[in-house]
Amino acid sequence: MEEGEGNREVEVAPALVAVHPSHSSVVVAVASDLRVYDLSGDRPVTLGDEPGRSNHSDSIRAIRYAPDGELFVSAGDDKRVNVWSVDSWRCIGTVCCEKRVSSVAISPNGLYVCFADKFGVVWVVSVEKDDADQQFVKDKPTPMLAHYCSIITSLAFSPDGRFLVSADRDSKIRVSVVPKEPLKGAHEIQSFCLGHSEFVSCLDFVYTSEYSKGLLVSGSGDSTVRLWDCETGSLLDIFDVGSKVDDFAPNGVEGEMHYVVTDLCASPNDTRIAVAVQSLNGIVLLNCDLPGKTLSIIMVVRIAGEAFIPTSLGTGSGQNLMWMVAGVSKLTGLDSTLPIVLVKTMTGFRSNTDQEPTVQPSNEIPGSLKLLEHLQGSLQVEGPAISAAANAWRLAMCNLMVKKQYSAETREFRKRTRNDKKAAQ
Amino acid sequence: MQEKVVGSTHSKTTGLPRKRFYRARAHSNPLSDSHFPVPLCPGQFDYSLHYPQLFPSSSNNGCVKKIQFADIGCGFGGLLVSLSTLFPETLMIGMEIRDKVTEYVKERISALRTTNPGQYQNISVVRTNSMKYIPNYFEKGQLTKMFFLFPDPHFKEKNHRRRVISPHLLDEYAYTLAVGGIIYTITDVEELGEWMESCLDEHPMFEAVSEEEVKADPVVNLLTSATEEGQKVARNGGKTFRAIYRRISPSSS
Numbered sequence: 001m002e003e004g005e006g007n008r009e010v011e012v013a014p015a016l017v018a019v020h021p022s023h024s025s026v027v028v029a030v031a032s033d034l035r036v037y038d039l040s041g042d043r044p045v046t047l048g049d050e051p052g053r054s055n056h057s058d059s060i061r062a063i064r065y066a067p068d069g070e071l072f073v074s075a076g077d078d079k080r081v082n083v084w085s086v087d088s089w090r091c092i093g094t095v096c097c098e099k100r101v102s103s104v105a106i107s108p109n110g111l112y113v114c115f116a117d118k119f120g121v122v123w124v125v126s127v128e129k130d131d132a133d134q135q136f137v138k139d140k141p142t143p144m145l146a147h148y149c150s151i152i153t154s155l156a157f158s159p160d161g162r163f164l165v166s167a168d169r170d171s172k173i174r175v176s177v178v179p180k181e182p183l184k185g186a187h188e189i190q191s192f193c194l195g196h197s198e199f200v201s202c203l204d205f206v207y208t209s210e211y212s213k214g215l216l217v218s219g220s221g222d223s224t225v226r227l228w229d230c231e232t233g234s235l236l237d238i239f240d241v242g243s244k245v246d247d248f249a250p251n252g253v254e255g256e257m258h259y260v261v262t263d264l265c266a267s268p269n270d271t272r273i274a275v276a277v278q279s280l281n282g283i284v285l286l287n288c289d290l291p292g293k294t295l296s297i298i299m300v301v302r303i304a305g306e307a308f309i310p311t312s313l314g315t316g317s318g319q320n321l322m323w324m325v326a327g328v329s330k331l332t333g334l335d336s337t338l339p340i341v342l343v344k345t346m347t348g349f350r351s352n353t354d355q356e357p358t359v360q361p362s363n364e365i366p367g368s369l370k371l372l373e374h375l376q377g378s379l380q381v382e383g384p385a386i387s388a389a390a391n392a393w394r395l396a397m398c399n400l401m402v403k404k405q406y407s408a409e410t411r412e413f414r415k416r417t418r419n420d421k422k423a424a425q
Numbered sequence: 426m427q428e429k430v431v432g433s434t435h436s437k438t439t440g441l442p443r444k445r446f447y448r449a450r451a452h453s454n455p456l457s458d459s460h461f462p463v464p465l466c467p468g469q470f471d472y473s474l475h476y477p478q479l480f481p482s483s484s485n486n487g488c489v490k491k492i493q494f495a496d497i498g499c500g501f502g503g504l505l506v507s508l509s510t511l512f513p514e515t516l517m518i519g520m521e522i523r524d525k526v527t528e529y530v531k532e533r534i535s536a537l538r539t540t541n542p543g544q545y546q547n548i549s550v551v552r553t554n555s556m557k558y559i560p561n562y563f564e565k566g567q568l569t570k571m572f573f574l575f576p577d578p579h580f581k582e583k584n585h586r587r588r589v590i591s592p593h594l595l596d597e598y599a600y601t602l603a604v605g606g607i608i609y610t611i612t613d614v615e616e617l618g619e620w621m622e623s624c625l626d627e628h629p630m631f632e633a634v635s636e637e638e639v640k641a642d643p644v645v646n647l648l649t650s651a652t653e654e655g656q657k658v659a660r661n662g663g664k665t666f667r668a669i670y671r672r673i674s675p676s677s678s
């Protein structure tokens with residue numbers, strides 16, 4: 001068994017959310033489903049020619065809008081990367097990979113789609129225009145860079161497009177210079193941002209018009225959020241979720257994965273950061289002082305009622321609204337094998353608002369019940385199912401990210417029983 | 426010298442550890458997850474543990490000198506021992522993935538330090554997987570020489586990604602080497618020699634060192650004469666294939 005290939009039975013993929021940069025649409029991905037809601041037109045979107053179909057045949061692991069909002073990309077366990085034109089929601093290209101895809105990003109100029117496979121290789125394809133001015137994707141990807149045999153958990157372009165940042169499950173963050181011709185590979189490493197002691201789960205940039213280069217933020221299994229200058233790789237500040245959030249009573253979940261940071265989302269052109277934590281039903285709201293290069297906590301925003309532990313966060317630019325989803329691709333143990341997903345929004349996200357950050361009731365979410373029905377697949381999601389989903393997600397993350405500590409005997413046994421060894425004899 | 430402090434795993438006459446007590450499996454799989462301590466970042470690498478005479482306490486660690494030469498897959502450490510006296514002012518480290526071999530090199534260095542007071546203070550070894558953790562040990566542009574001598578060949582096509590020289594790993598070596606720094610590779614496996622040369626040739630941040638410079642470089646002879654593998658190949662009258670390249674700035678791409 002190669003590194004990164006977990007046990008398929010217990011593999012559960014988290015529900016994901018992505019918000020269009022100008023807030024014209026929102027996408028939820030759960031299992032192989034891609035559900036799009038047109039916020040400007042206030043209506044559910046049917047994808048491409050095949051109604052209700054996403055073109056994916058296995059769990060979607062990564063979704064992303066291009067920074068300019070023209071393209072959208074989805075990819076995952078079916079080893080396919082689909083690139084969509086946001087205007088028409090037509091799939092303008094499918095790229096086939098050899099391995100499952102763990103992360104995606106689109107360059108700020110909209111010309112390159114990058115995706116990482118589970119062996120640590122980041123691939124790139126270019127988006128081009130045909131004679132009829134229709135965008136299409138060159139179908140053959142080229143390798144751009146690699147983390148030696150590690151799962152790449154997150155990819156992010158710097159806001160100015162100069163750097164591509166990649167994070168892995170070995171706690172490494174690599175900052176590569178984006179070359180003029182990305183198809184020839186990103187060989188020049190600007191820096192490594194080193195300091196996390198566990199897997200890095202998420203990356204984002206905090207920037208404003210005054211600080212347009214921005215600073216990099218990362219979240220990790222070591223229960224910290226860290227602030228970096230990606231040009232030098234210097235660690236600027238650490239926010240320790242476990243020690244600083246003391247009114248933080250996890251939902252009675254025992255075990256080592258308590259304060260694992262699972263996702264973060266920086267408000268574009270602003271200083272606020274929302275942080276999702278493994279056992280918190282709610283989010284931690286941070287502020288980044290860009291000139292001072294520090295992180296500070298604003299508050300913990302809790303979600304009353306059910307065990308809504310966000311698996312993914314998203315926001316559009318200039319939006320006071322932050323979107324959250326909680327859910328998983330399937331539940332083992334319960335009768336249903338249907339994907340479970342819940343959608344919520346929080347207002348008062350931006351720093352220039354007087355509004356207290358609050359989670360909105362269903363009827364105040366844009367699109368209201370119509371949106372929920374489409375994105376969740378149903379209006380009613382049972383409490384026990386939500387709790388079970390949170391647990392399934394925690395276990396899956398644990399399995400995927402935490403390195404197996406084999407005892408000496410097991411290690412010897414694994415060596416003796418390895419297939420390649422047998423073949424070599 | 427005091428023979429009695431040296432155990433039976435060490436030679437009575439030289440105080441050096443005997444290799445046969447430190448034999449290990451010939452090959453390690455660099456892809457498998459191993460569990461040895463790795464510094465979180467270069468700043469956390471404790472120089473006082475490795476070079477105690479030069480760094481008497483860990484508190485003055487923030488100081489001037491840093492490791493400049495790295496021997497990747499150093500094996501039994503022959504090269505380090507020779508380089509130590511050739512460049513007495515330079516700090517060097519061997520990186521080796523096999524536990525027992527690393528232990529052997531440690532013992533070898535400490536025996537040399539004991540028998541030659543004041544010498545061999547500038548060399549040390551760490552057990553690590555160089556394919557994963559080079560950036561944890563060295564900062565950008567810190568190294569001036571990197572050695573990849575007689576690396577494991579990994580013949581099968583599907584195992585090429587286990588090779589210690591590969592297009593992607595060269596990105597990390599280029600990051601670690603100062604502009605002008607030299608990467609030395611040598612092997613007795615022709616196919617691997619061609620592979621290493623072509624990887625280096627195609628990389629935008631390396632250029633071949635000219636024949637004259639190679640001839641004038643005192644280190645070049647050591648690649649075969651000082652390494653255990655090199656000596657073995659020489660004894661058997663085998664051929665070797667060298668590729669020596671310099672780190673250059675990428676043409677503004």
Ligand SMILES: C[S@@+](CC[C@H](N)C(=O)[O-])C[C@H]1O[C@@H](n2cnc3c(N)ncnc32)[C@H](O)[C@@H]1O
Binds near residue numbers: 554576
């Ligand atoms: C054939 S030996 C050569 C040793 C030495 N350079 C010489 O010339 O005598 C190759 C060495 O590289 C080590 N090695 C292989 N992969 C490694 C890795 N990923 N990190 C560190 N050492 C590695 C092996 O354990 C072995 O000792």
